[in-house]
Amino acid sequence: MHDGIGSNLITALAVARQQNQPDTTIKTLSRALADLKITVDSLEPVEGDLVALIANLRHRMAGDLRDAGIGCKWEVQPCDPLPWLDAANALHVLRIFQEAIGNVLAHAGATEIRIGCREDQRERIAGVAAYVADNGHGSIDMASRQAGKGIASMKARASSLHGHLDC
Template identity: 30%
Template structure:
Protein backbone atom coordinates (compact mmCIF):
# COMPACT_ATOMS: atom_id res chain seq x y z
CA UNK A 1 0.00 0.00 0.00
CA UNK A 2 2.80 2.41 0.93
CA UNK A 3 4.61 1.70 -2.34
CA UNK A 4 1.49 2.40 -4.38
CA UNK A 5 0.80 5.65 -2.56
CA UNK A 6 4.33 6.91 -3.19
CA UNK A 7 4.31 5.76 -6.84
CA UNK A 8 7.29 3.56 -6.06
CA UNK A 9 8.03 0.06 -7.31
CA UNK A 10 10.67 -2.62 -6.83
CA UNK A 11 12.84 -4.33 -9.42
CA UNK A 12 15.51 -7.01 -9.55
CA UNK A 13 17.96 -7.99 -12.29
CA UNK A 14 19.64 -11.39 -12.12
CA UNK A 15 22.99 -10.75 -13.82
CA UNK A 16 23.67 -14.47 -14.31
CA UNK A 17 20.43 -15.30 -16.13
CA UNK A 18 19.59 -11.82 -17.41
CA UNK A 19 16.06 -12.07 -16.01
CA UNK A 20 14.43 -8.86 -14.75
CA UNK A 21 11.62 -9.02 -12.17
CA UNK A 22 9.21 -6.17 -11.38
CA UNK A 23 6.73 -5.59 -8.58
CA UNK A 24 3.10 -4.76 -9.51
CA UNK A 25 3.80 -1.10 -8.70
CA UNK A 26 6.62 -1.03 -11.25
CA UNK A 27 4.29 -2.39 -13.94
CA UNK A 28 1.81 0.39 -13.11
CA UNK A 29 4.52 3.07 -13.24
CA UNK A 30 5.78 2.10 -16.71
CA UNK A 31 2.28 1.39 -18.01
CA UNK A 32 2.83 -2.23 -18.99
CA UNK A 33 0.72 -5.28 -18.26
CA UNK A 34 3.10 -7.85 -19.69
CA UNK A 35 6.90 -7.93 -19.66
CA UNK A 36 9.25 -10.52 -21.13
CA UNK A 37 11.77 -10.07 -18.30
CA UNK A 38 14.59 -8.83 -20.54
CA UNK A 39 16.71 -5.77 -19.84
CA UNK A 40 16.60 -4.77 -23.51
CA UNK A 41 12.82 -4.52 -23.34
CA UNK A 42 13.11 -2.07 -20.48
CA UNK A 43 15.79 -0.10 -22.35
CA UNK A 44 13.36 0.43 -25.24
CA UNK A 45 11.12 2.42 -22.89
CA UNK A 46 13.89 4.86 -21.95
CA UNK A 47 14.05 8.15 -23.82
CA UNK A 48 16.81 7.93 -26.49
CA UNK A 49 18.54 11.05 -25.14
CA UNK A 50 18.71 9.58 -21.63
CA UNK A 51 19.60 5.98 -22.49
CA UNK A 52 23.41 6.48 -22.81
CA UNK A 53 23.56 8.03 -19.35
CA UNK A 54 21.33 5.29 -17.88
CA UNK A 55 23.61 2.60 -19.29
CA UNK A 56 26.72 4.41 -18.07
CA UNK A 57 25.27 4.65 -14.53
CA UNK A 58 24.50 0.93 -14.50
CA UNK A 59 27.95 0.03 -15.84
CA UNK A 60 29.62 2.25 -13.22
CA UNK A 61 27.58 0.75 -10.37
CA UNK A 62 28.64 -2.75 -11.41
CA UNK A 63 32.22 -1.71 -12.03
CA UNK A 64 32.62 0.20 -8.77
CA UNK A 65 30.20 -2.05 -6.83
CA UNK A 66 28.37 0.94 -5.42
CA UNK A 67 24.79 2.11 -5.05
CA UNK A 68 23.64 4.61 -7.66
CA UNK A 69 20.77 7.02 -8.23
CA UNK A 70 19.61 8.23 -11.62
CA UNK A 71 16.65 10.16 -13.03
CA UNK A 72 15.51 9.68 -16.60
CA UNK A 73 12.51 9.80 -18.92
CA UNK A 74 10.49 6.89 -20.28
CA UNK A 75 7.79 6.81 -22.93
CA UNK A 76 4.90 4.58 -21.84
CA UNK A 77 2.98 2.45 -24.33
CA UNK A 78 0.10 4.96 -24.14
CA UNK A 79 2.48 7.71 -25.32
CA UNK A 80 2.85 9.46 -21.97
CA UNK A 81 6.33 10.70 -21.09
CA UNK A 82 7.14 10.14 -17.41
CA UNK A 83 10.16 10.90 -15.25
CA UNK A 84 11.51 8.09 -13.08
CA UNK A 85 13.97 8.10 -10.21
CA UNK A 86 15.88 4.85 -10.13
CA UNK A 87 17.97 3.67 -7.15
CA UNK A 88 19.98 0.49 -7.55
CA UNK A 89 22.48 -1.52 -5.55
CA UNK A 90 24.55 -4.53 -6.65
CA UNK A 91 24.60 -7.78 -4.68
CA UNK A 92 28.01 -9.50 -4.62
CA UNK A 93 28.90 -13.16 -4.36
CA UNK A 94 31.54 -14.51 -1.99
CA UNK A 95 34.24 -13.54 -4.45
CA UNK A 96 33.07 -9.93 -4.61
CA UNK A 97 31.57 -10.28 -8.10
CA UNK A 98 28.16 -8.63 -8.74
CA UNK A 99 25.46 -11.26 -9.31
CA UNK A 100 22.32 -9.14 -8.94
CA UNK A 101 21.28 -5.52 -9.31
CA UNK A 102 18.14 -4.53 -7.49
CA UNK A 103 16.43 -1.43 -6.21
CA UNK A 104 13.46 0.89 -6.41
CA UNK A 105 11.88 3.03 -9.11
CA UNK A 106 9.64 6.02 -8.40
CA UNK A 107 7.52 8.24 -10.64
CA UNK A 108 8.77 11.77 -10.01
CA UNK A 109 7.05 13.45 -12.97
CA UNK A 110 5.22 16.05 -10.88
CA UNK A 111 8.42 17.08 -9.12
CA UNK A 112 10.31 17.31 -12.41
CA UNK A 113 7.55 19.49 -13.86
CA UNK A 114 7.89 21.86 -10.91
CA UNK A 115 11.66 21.83 -11.34
CA UNK A 116 11.18 22.70 -15.00
CA UNK A 117 9.32 25.87 -14.03
CA UNK A 118 12.10 26.82 -11.61
CA UNK A 119 14.63 25.91 -14.27
CA UNK A 120 13.06 28.49 -16.56
CA UNK A 121 13.49 31.19 -13.92
CA UNK A 122 17.07 30.11 -13.25
CA UNK A 123 17.85 30.10 -16.95
CA UNK A 124 16.63 33.67 -17.27
CA UNK A 125 18.64 34.77 -14.22
CA UNK A 126 21.80 33.16 -15.61
CA UNK A 127 21.17 34.76 -19.01
CA UNK A 128 20.76 38.18 -17.35
CA UNK A 129 23.98 37.59 -15.41
CA UNK A 130 25.86 36.79 -18.62
CA UNK A 131 24.44 39.89 -20.34
CA UNK A 132 25.56 42.03 -17.41
CA UNK A 133 29.01 40.41 -17.38
CA UNK A 134 29.41 41.14 -21.09
CA UNK A 135 28.28 44.76 -20.73
CA UNK A 136 30.68 45.39 -17.82
CA UNK A 137 33.52 43.73 -19.72
CA UNK A 138 32.92 46.00 -22.72
CA UNK A 139 32.81 49.06 -20.49
CA UNK A 140 36.07 48.05 -18.85
CA UNK A 141 37.71 47.64 -22.25
CA UNK A 142 36.32 50.76 -23.90
CA UNK A 143 36.58 53.10 -20.92
CA UNK A 144 38.88 52.10 -18.07
CA UNK A 145 41.16 49.91 -20.18
CA UNK A 146 41.71 52.64 -22.74
CA UNK A 147 42.34 55.25 -20.06
CA UNK A 148 44.83 53.03 -18.26
CA UNK A 149 46.69 52.45 -21.54
CA UNK A 150 46.81 56.21 -22.12
CA UNK A 151 48.01 56.76 -18.55
CA UNK A 152 50.79 54.23 -19.02
CA UNK A 153 51.82 55.90 -22.27
CA UNK A 154 51.89 59.34 -20.63
CA UNK A 155 53.94 58.12 -17.68
CA UNK A 156 56.39 56.46 -20.06
CA UNK A 157 56.68 59.71 -22.04
CA UNK A 158 57.38 61.69 -18.87
CA UNK A 159 59.99 59.17 -17.72
CA UNK A 160 61.74 59.27 -21.10
CA UNK A 161 61.86 63.08 -21.19
CA UNK A 162 62.89 63.85 -17.63
CA UNK A 163 65.62 66.51 -17.58
CA UNK A 164 69.08 65.56 -16.44
CA UNK A 165 69.79 65.91 -12.74
CA UNK A 166 66.17 65.57 -11.65
CA UNK A 167 65.56 64.49 -8.05
CA UNK A 168 66.07 60.70 -7.65
CA UNK A 169 62.98 60.45 -5.44
CA UNK A 170 60.88 61.87 -8.27
CA UNK A 171 62.33 59.31 -10.69
CA UNK A 172 61.60 56.49 -8.24
CA UNK A 173 58.03 57.73 -7.73
CA UNK A 174 57.47 57.96 -11.47
CA UNK A 175 58.81 54.44 -12.02
CA UNK A 176 56.59 53.16 -9.23
CA UNK A 177 53.58 54.86 -10.82
CA UNK A 178 54.35 53.19 -14.15
CA UNK A 179 54.59 49.83 -12.42
CA UNK A 180 51.27 50.37 -10.62
CA UNK A 181 49.56 51.44 -13.84
CA UNK A 182 50.84 48.28 -15.56
CA UNK A 183 49.64 46.07 -12.70
CA UNK A 184 46.21 47.70 -12.64
CA UNK A 185 45.91 47.32 -16.40
CA UNK A 186 46.76 43.62 -16.07
CA UNK A 187 44.23 43.20 -13.27
CA UNK A 188 41.54 44.85 -15.40
CA UNK A 189 42.34 42.54 -18.31
CA UNK A 190 42.10 39.49 -16.02
CA UNK A 191 38.76 40.77 -14.76
CA UNK A 192 37.56 41.18 -18.34
CA UNK A 193 38.38 37.52 -19.04
CA UNK A 194 36.57 36.50 -15.84
CA UNK A 195 33.51 38.47 -16.89
CA UNK A 196 33.41 37.51 -20.56
CA UNK A 197 35.76 34.75 -21.78
CA UNK A 198 36.60 35.76 -25.35
CA UNK A 199 38.92 32.71 -25.81
CA UNK A 200 35.81 30.54 -25.44
CA UNK A 201 34.31 31.97 -28.62
CA UNK A 202 37.55 31.72 -30.56
CA UNK A 203 39.23 28.53 -29.32
CA UNK A 204 36.41 26.50 -27.77
CA UNK A 205 36.08 24.99 -24.31
CA UNK A 206 39.48 23.30 -24.05
CA UNK A 207 41.30 26.43 -25.24
CA UNK A 208 39.37 28.69 -22.87
CA UNK A 209 40.01 26.42 -19.87
CA UNK A 210 43.72 26.25 -20.76
CA UNK A 211 43.97 30.04 -21.04
CA UNK A 212 42.05 30.66 -17.82
CA UNK A 213 44.00 28.00 -15.91
CA UNK A 214 47.33 29.55 -16.90
CA UNK A 215 46.23 33.01 -15.80
CA UNK A 216 44.68 31.62 -12.61
CA UNK A 217 47.81 29.69 -11.67
CA UNK A 218 50.04 32.67 -12.41
CA UNK A 219 47.86 34.97 -10.34
CA UNK A 220 47.33 32.68 -7.33
CA UNK A 221 50.40 30.42 -7.29
CA UNK A 222 48.17 27.33 -7.18
CA UNK A 223 49.56 24.42 -9.22
CA UNK A 224 47.20 23.27 -11.98
CA UNK A 225 47.56 20.22 -14.21
CA UNK A 226 45.35 19.78 -17.27
CA UNK A 227 44.31 16.67 -19.15
CA UNK A 228 42.08 17.91 -21.96
CA UNK A 229 41.01 15.79 -24.91
CA UNK A 230 42.72 16.92 -28.14
CA UNK A 231 39.73 15.74 -30.21
CA UNK A 232 36.98 17.49 -28.28
CA UNK A 233 34.33 18.72 -30.76
CA UNK A 234 32.82 22.20 -30.56
CA UNK A 235 29.74 22.13 -28.35
CA UNK A 236 26.70 24.41 -28.44
CA UNK A 237 27.66 27.87 -27.17
CA UNK A 238 25.46 27.58 -24.07
CA UNK A 239 27.01 24.24 -23.13
CA UNK A 240 30.57 25.53 -23.53
CA UNK A 241 29.78 28.61 -21.46
CA UNK A 242 28.12 26.56 -18.70
CA UNK A 243 31.07 24.15 -18.43
CA UNK A 244 33.54 27.04 -18.44
CA UNK A 245 31.63 28.85 -15.67
CA UNK A 246 31.52 25.66 -13.60
CA UNK A 247 35.30 25.29 -13.97
CA UNK A 248 35.78 28.95 -13.11
CA UNK A 249 33.56 28.74 -10.01
CA UNK A 250 35.18 25.48 -8.88
CA UNK A 251 38.69 26.96 -9.07
CA UNK A 252 37.62 30.08 -7.20
CA UNK A 253 36.07 27.89 -4.50
CA UNK A 254 39.26 25.84 -4.20
CA UNK A 255 41.21 29.04 -3.68
CA UNK A 256 38.79 30.35 -1.05
CA UNK A 257 38.02 27.21 0.92
CA UNK A 258 40.08 24.11 0.13
CA UNK A 259 43.60 24.96 1.40
CA UNK A 260 44.85 22.97 -1.60
CA UNK A 261 48.27 22.92 -3.25
CA UNK A 262 47.27 21.32 -6.55
CA UNK A 263 44.21 21.06 -8.80
CA UNK A 264 43.76 18.60 -11.65
CA UNK A 265 41.32 19.37 -14.44
CA UNK A 266 40.30 16.72 -16.95
CA UNK A 267 37.97 17.01 -19.92
CA UNK A 268 37.25 14.12 -22.27
CA UNK A 269 34.55 12.14 -24.04
CA UNK A 270 33.77 8.50 -23.32
CA UNK A 271 31.18 7.03 -25.62
CA UNK A 272 28.28 9.47 -25.81
CA UNK A 273 29.15 11.29 -22.59
CA UNK A 274 31.38 14.28 -21.97
CA UNK A 275 33.18 14.20 -18.62
CA UNK A 276 34.58 17.24 -16.84
CA UNK A 277 36.26 16.93 -13.45
CA UNK A 278 38.00 19.43 -11.20
CA UNK A 279 39.89 17.67 -8.40
CA UNK A 280 41.84 19.31 -5.60
CA UNK A 281 44.10 17.87 -2.90
CA UNK A 282 42.70 20.14 -0.20
CA UNK A 283 41.03 19.55 3.12
CA UNK A 284 37.71 18.28 1.76
CA UNK A 285 34.53 18.60 3.80
CA UNK A 286 31.53 16.74 5.13
CA UNK A 287 29.03 16.72 2.23
CA UNK A 288 25.92 16.65 4.41
CA UNK A 289 24.12 19.00 6.70
CA UNK A 290 25.51 22.41 7.47
CA UNK A 291 28.69 21.86 5.47
CA UNK A 292 27.00 20.94 2.20
CA UNK A 293 27.46 24.40 0.72
CA UNK A 294 31.18 24.61 1.57
CA UNK A 295 31.92 23.84 -2.06
CA UNK A 296 30.64 27.25 -3.04
CA UNK A 297 29.61 30.56 -1.63
CA UNK A 298 27.41 33.17 -3.23
CA UNK A 299 25.96 31.33 -6.21
CA UNK A 300 27.31 28.19 -4.58
CA UNK A 301 27.01 24.58 -5.53
CA UNK A 302 23.31 24.99 -6.32
CA UNK A 303 24.01 27.33 -9.22
CA UNK A 304 26.79 25.06 -10.47
CA UNK A 305 24.30 22.19 -10.52
CA UNK A 306 21.77 24.41 -12.25
CA UNK A 307 24.24 25.47 -14.92
CA UNK A 308 24.90 21.80 -15.69
CA UNK A 309 21.19 20.93 -15.69
CA UNK A 310 20.30 23.79 -18.03
CA UNK A 311 22.46 22.25 -20.78
CA UNK A 312 21.29 18.69 -20.16
CA UNK A 313 24.10 17.66 -17.83
CA UNK A 314 24.45 16.54 -14.23
CA UNK A 315 26.89 17.50 -11.50
CA UNK A 316 27.97 15.48 -8.52
CA UNK A 317 30.50 16.13 -5.77
CA UNK A 318 32.89 13.59 -4.24
CA UNK A 319 34.54 14.63 -1.01
CA UNK A 320 35.32 13.76 2.57
CA UNK A 321 37.32 15.51 5.29
CA UNK A 322 41.04 15.31 4.58
CA UNK A 323 40.62 13.72 1.15
CA UNK A 324 40.14 16.66 -1.18
CA UNK A 325 37.13 17.44 -3.36
CA UNK A 326 36.18 16.48 -6.90
CA UNK A 327 33.50 18.22 -8.95
CA UNK A 328 32.26 15.88 -11.69
CA UNK A 329 30.08 16.99 -14.59
CA UNK A 330 28.58 14.69 -17.21
CA UNK A 331 26.49 15.57 -20.24
CA UNK A 332 25.44 13.83 -23.42
CA UNK A 333 27.11 14.83 -26.67
CA UNK A 334 24.88 14.86 -29.75
CA UNK A 335 25.99 12.73 -32.66
CA UNK A 336 28.26 10.48 -30.62
Protein backbone atom coordinates in the same frame (compact mmCIF):
# COMPACT_ATOMS: atom_id res chain seq x y z
CA MET B 1 33.05 45.13 -24.02
CA HIS B 2 36.74 44.61 -24.65
CA ASP B 3 37.44 48.08 -25.98
CA GLY B 4 35.07 49.95 -23.65
CA ILE B 5 34.96 48.25 -20.26
CA GLY B 6 38.34 46.57 -20.77
CA SER B 7 40.05 49.84 -21.57
CA ASN B 8 38.46 51.50 -18.53
CA LEU B 9 39.55 48.68 -16.23
CA ILE B 10 43.12 48.79 -17.58
CA THR B 11 43.20 52.54 -17.01
CA ALA B 12 41.76 52.21 -13.48
CA LEU B 13 44.30 49.49 -12.67
CA ALA B 14 47.19 51.62 -13.95
CA VAL B 15 46.00 54.63 -11.93
CA ALA B 16 45.57 52.47 -8.79
CA ARG B 17 49.10 51.15 -9.15
CA GLN B 18 50.54 54.60 -9.85
CA GLN B 19 48.79 56.05 -6.80
CA ASN B 20 49.93 53.15 -4.60
CA GLN B 21 46.35 52.16 -3.80
CA PRO B 22 45.85 49.26 -1.34
CA ASP B 23 46.55 45.75 -2.59
CA THR B 24 42.87 44.89 -2.16
CA THR B 25 41.92 47.59 -4.68
CA ILE B 26 44.53 46.42 -7.18
CA LYS B 27 43.53 42.77 -6.77
CA THR B 28 39.84 43.62 -7.18
CA LEU B 29 40.51 45.52 -10.39
CA SER B 30 42.78 42.73 -11.64
CA ARG B 31 40.08 40.11 -10.97
CA ALA B 32 37.47 42.23 -12.72
CA LEU B 33 39.75 42.55 -15.75
CA ALA B 34 40.45 38.80 -15.75
CA ASP B 35 36.72 38.09 -15.50
CA LEU B 36 36.03 40.38 -18.46
CA LYS B 37 38.69 38.55 -20.48
CA ILE B 38 37.04 35.21 -19.66
CA THR B 39 33.67 36.58 -20.78
CA VAL B 40 35.16 37.91 -24.01
CA ASP B 41 36.91 34.55 -24.54
CA SER B 42 33.52 32.82 -24.43
CA LEU B 43 32.39 34.96 -27.36
CA GLU B 44 35.24 33.76 -29.57
CA PRO B 45 34.29 30.93 -31.90
CA VAL B 46 35.55 27.72 -30.30
CA GLU B 47 34.10 25.39 -32.92
CA GLY B 48 33.06 22.98 -30.19
CA ASP B 49 36.61 22.56 -28.86
CA LEU B 50 36.27 22.08 -25.10
CA VAL B 51 40.00 21.48 -24.64
CA ALA B 52 40.90 24.84 -26.21
CA LEU B 53 38.20 26.59 -24.19
CA ILE B 54 39.40 25.35 -20.82
CA ALA B 55 43.06 25.68 -21.81
CA ASN B 56 42.50 29.39 -22.26
CA LEU B 57 40.82 29.58 -18.84
CA ARG B 58 43.75 27.73 -17.29
CA HIS B 59 46.07 30.30 -18.84
CA ARG B 60 43.91 33.18 -17.54
CA MET B 61 43.84 31.78 -13.99
CA ALA B 62 47.50 30.70 -13.82
CA GLY B 63 48.55 33.88 -12.01
CA ASP B 64 45.90 33.52 -9.29
CA LEU B 65 46.86 29.89 -8.76
CA ARG B 66 50.56 30.72 -8.66
CA ASP B 67 49.96 33.60 -6.21
CA ALA B 68 48.01 31.20 -3.97
CA GLY B 69 50.86 28.67 -4.07
CA ILE B 70 48.79 26.10 -5.93
CA GLY B 71 50.34 23.96 -8.66
CA CYS B 72 48.18 23.03 -11.63
CA LYS B 73 48.18 19.62 -13.33
CA TRP B 74 46.68 19.53 -16.80
CA GLU B 75 44.94 16.20 -17.41
CA VAL B 76 43.04 16.65 -20.65
CA GLN B 77 42.54 14.06 -23.33
CA PRO B 78 41.55 14.88 -26.89
CA CYS B 79 37.79 15.26 -27.29
CA ASP B 80 35.73 15.38 -30.46
CA PRO B 81 34.13 18.77 -31.15
CA LEU B 82 30.92 19.33 -29.23
CA PRO B 83 28.22 20.66 -31.59
CA TRP B 84 26.33 22.33 -28.72
CA LEU B 85 29.37 24.34 -27.53
CA ASP B 86 28.38 27.77 -28.85
CA ALA B 87 29.17 31.14 -27.20
CA ALA B 88 26.35 30.98 -24.63
CA ASN B 89 27.18 27.42 -23.61
CA ALA B 90 30.91 28.17 -23.61
CA LEU B 91 30.24 30.88 -21.02
CA HIS B 92 28.34 28.36 -18.88
CA VAL B 93 31.28 25.94 -19.07
CA LEU B 94 33.79 28.68 -18.23
CA ARG B 95 31.72 29.91 -15.28
CA ILE B 96 31.46 26.37 -13.87
CA PHE B 97 35.22 25.94 -14.08
CA GLN B 98 35.84 29.44 -12.74
CA GLU B 99 33.59 28.85 -9.72
CA ALA B 100 35.15 25.44 -9.04
CA ILE B 101 38.67 26.90 -9.17
CA GLY B 102 37.54 29.82 -7.01
CA ASN B 103 36.16 27.35 -4.45
CA VAL B 104 39.52 25.60 -4.34
CA LEU B 105 41.27 28.93 -3.79
CA ALA B 106 38.83 30.03 -1.09
CA HIS B 107 38.01 26.84 0.79
CA ALA B 108 40.21 23.82 0.07
CA GLY B 109 43.59 24.64 1.58
CA ALA B 110 45.05 22.81 -1.44
CA THR B 111 48.58 22.88 -2.83
CA GLU B 112 47.65 21.27 -6.15
CA ILE B 113 44.71 21.45 -8.52
CA ARG B 114 43.95 19.13 -11.42
CA ILE B 115 41.98 20.32 -14.42
CA GLY B 116 40.90 17.81 -17.01
CA CYS B 117 38.42 16.42 -19.47
CA ARG B 118 37.91 13.23 -21.44
CA GLU B 119 35.26 11.67 -23.63
CA ASP B 120 32.82 9.70 -21.51
CA GLN B 121 29.31 8.28 -21.39
CA ARG B 122 26.50 8.73 -18.91
CA GLU B 123 23.40 6.60 -19.15
CA ARG B 124 24.71 5.32 -22.51
CA ILE B 125 24.78 8.83 -23.95
CA ALA B 126 28.12 9.94 -25.40
CA GLY B 127 29.53 13.14 -23.99
CA VAL B 128 32.44 14.52 -22.08
CA ALA B 129 33.50 14.44 -18.45
CA ALA B 130 35.25 17.60 -17.29
CA TYR B 131 36.59 18.18 -13.81
CA VAL B 132 38.46 20.27 -11.30
CA ALA B 133 39.99 18.31 -8.42
CA ASP B 134 42.38 19.26 -5.63
CA ASN B 135 44.44 17.77 -2.82
CA GLY B 136 42.80 19.95 -0.17
CA HIS B 137 41.07 18.99 3.04
CA GLY B 138 37.81 17.77 1.54
CA SER B 139 34.41 19.09 0.63
CA ILE B 140 32.94 22.38 1.70
CA ASP B 141 30.98 22.04 4.94
CA MET B 142 27.20 22.27 4.85
CA ALA B 143 27.14 25.74 6.46
CA SER B 144 29.33 27.09 3.66
CA ARG B 145 27.18 25.37 1.02
CA GLN B 146 24.01 26.92 2.42
CA ALA B 147 25.54 30.39 2.81
CA GLY B 148 26.84 30.61 -0.76
CA LYS B 149 25.22 30.26 -4.14
CA GLY B 150 28.24 28.92 -6.04
CA ILE B 151 27.47 25.21 -6.04
CA ALA B 152 23.78 25.78 -6.79
CA SER B 153 24.77 28.05 -9.67
CA MET B 154 27.21 25.45 -11.04
CA LYS B 155 24.52 22.76 -10.84
CA ALA B 156 22.02 24.98 -12.64
CA ARG B 157 24.55 25.77 -15.38
CA ALA B 158 25.43 22.08 -15.77
CA SER B 159 21.74 21.22 -15.99
CA SER B 160 21.20 23.83 -18.70
CA LEU B 161 23.94 22.04 -20.67
CA HIS B 162 22.10 18.72 -20.14
CA GLY B 163 24.95 17.75 -17.85
CA HIS B 164 25.42 16.70 -14.28
CA LEU B 165 27.60 18.20 -11.53
CA ASP B 166 29.13 16.17 -8.71
CA CYS B 167 30.90 17.80 -5.79
